[in-house]
Amino acid sequence: MSERILDIVGLTKVYGSVRANEDITMHVDRGEIVALLGENGAGKSTLVKQIFGLGRPDAGTITINGDPAKIKDPTDASARGIGMVHQHFQLVPVMTVAENVILGHEPTKGLSLNLSAARALVTEISERHGLAVDPDATIEDLPVGTQQRVEIIKALSRQVDLLILDEPTAVLTPQETDELLAVMKELAAAGTSIVFITHKLREVLAVADRVYVLRRGKTVGEVRAADTDAAGLAQMMVGRSVVLQVDKADPQVGDEVLKVDDLHVLDDRKLPAVNGFTVAVRAGEIVGVAGVEGNGQRELVEAIAGMRRPVSGTVSLSGKDITTADPHATHAAGLGHIPEDREKHGLVSGYSIADNLVLNRFDEPEFTSGVMRDFGAIKENAANWIQVFDIRTPSGELPASSLSGGNKQKVVVAREMSAKPKLLLAAQPTRGVDVGSIEFIHRRIVEARDAGAAVLLVSAELDEILSLSDRIAVVHAGKVVAEMPAAGADRTKIGELMAGGHHEG
């Protein structure tokens, strides 16, 4: 029998009235890649955090390398060979890569930090595993994909037997994902065990040896990856079969709703990000913007939503010029915006779920009585959307910060859809969301379109673009390089265009 690195028996963790983990039993052997699958709020993050010493189990044991002693804190976990990459990056934005990697186990020379040793350590790990990164770069200047690499280097910088990756691919481009999967395989081959959380079944099937499926805090299945397929995994997760393909009727196209004309926008570093972007979206159609992340999509979306002022060009919504309107005005003009970064732009995490569900509509007559807020209506509204969107929470009065990642996303989507927008601007609408909910959100987007909304969908997932869109605009270097009907669009062709390949006509 192979060596047991991790053995969990009967683990239970309770948060107030939520049984986040209930009687979980699982194990991981040396060199094995084990995937944890489950719906949003199933308890995956809760489970792995306890392995890393963040939060103590209420019952059950976690045995590491044969030692069942309680894991006191992350220091203890690291000392016992556990490394973790968190769902939300744990990097200090103003510090350099090297400083972040050594934080907590700093090499010193006399009284001073030994930063050259730190740099050498980063370079050594990054070369050994092909994780290219500049040790002296400041974290906040790095794209998310690189930050992810830093997180992995940080975990590997301590001797790790078991590496935990909590949704590492949620923010990666497909290429970056493939690179990460290759690194994982190589680590496993060298004897490191990996626990891997993801919502993307393709990734599970590509790298995992075994899969545990969690539902509402319990393990509901264990299967060898080789013995199953995407549909089987989805079925286990949700408890019913999931339609991975969206059916939709032909679009009933109406008047032009969104018109973006020759738009130029700068990024945070004041460099041109959007360079003459032109697109039109009519009522009742979904236009997908396909492109490798970092080609101006974020700036485009922010400019349309009124969060970033364009340098030149115009944006109009149903004939009304909103080029320089602020987010309040664009919302009033009929724009619903699902932002890419839900933590920063979608939610106020200290506010209750109910308040978050009316965050940009609190002053509408529906939610006010006189000058006061109408708490009854707000509560009713929350109860309704929590039920419709199946947001997993015991109460709408809890702060949004208590929700799991995917459930936060559902709150944002529910709020923006609830205003019945004329234009729905959806940026990465299903990032970090489980397959069942992806299906649900996709269905909702299609319904909004059938009800006459114009939808501009921006996504790094080509599959999402292909299955939802009626028309596809391929963006490269801040402008549309090709536009085509989605029906019969060719994946490879789009891939080439996204990478900056030429197009004819």
Next chain:
Amino acid sequence: MTQWLAKNKSAAIIALVVLVVAYGFWAMSPDKATSMLRFAWTLSIPLVLGALTGVIGERSGIVNIGIEGQMLAAAFTGFFVAANTGNLWLGVLSGLLVGAVMGAFLAWIAVVFQVDQIILGVVMNIVATGVTSFYYVQGKVLPSAMPTFSIPLLSDLPLVGVFFQGGPIALLTLFTVLGTWYALFRTRWGLRTRAIGEYPTAADTAGIGVNKMRIINTTIAGLLAGAAGVFMSMEQTSSFARDMSAGKGFLALAIMIFGAWFPGRALAAALFFGLASAVASQLQADKVVDIPQQFVNLLPYVLTLLVLALAAGRVRAPASEGIPFVKGEGS
């Protein structure tokens, strides 16, 4: 060097202005210039020490607006302990301790009970004012004046020699600035301190005891506020007066911000303020200008505000200052 200049533009500009002005005066009248610089430096010392208290606290994530109160209480305690026991050093020590204890109290309440740090600071200031004026008695004197020292060679330098002579606290201030900078940016303690003030959950997942470290750091920083107070009642003058901190603790906070939370820049900013004050009072003494006293007194504040606002550009506070850290949230 050029890289350092590019990164520390504001410090370089201020240092240059200070130097040019100082040597301008020196060329005109060496004695007058030296005494002006001494005046400026003496004025700066409590400001620098107070600003360092703020820098260490806020870099660790604790906002301390009670520095004014710490200074006042330390000035009071130092003076009266020395006067009553007849032991100068016992006075100094107890002044420092009062600063540290108040720092520890602020951090402890802020961390354990998560009371708003601004409110805590305000309360500390009010209590310090109340207690020190209530127990104040007139007519006490220090057993002896604070001894002064001068560092050989360095103190003989023209003009800048003033930095290397004076009482123990004055002499140690320059080294404290250097030491704080080194500790914050070159040591393990500094890296961890900056991490807990910027992004405590990251520090926590790296195994650093965020709250414990915040309490310890604010306590150590309190020693410096204590030193500032002791300096006021025992070194700068030899007497305690009601409310003698007179807003210096708040000025120190402004200097901390102008210094962008860097010790060296805070020193430059404090010195600039001191120099502006020296120039203002010199102008008045020389009857160069004939404008009401109040306006002349305003000059250093206005000048400092203008020059530093222009030179400092956009500064950024530690991201998590003032926010209580609760384990398990946000990770």
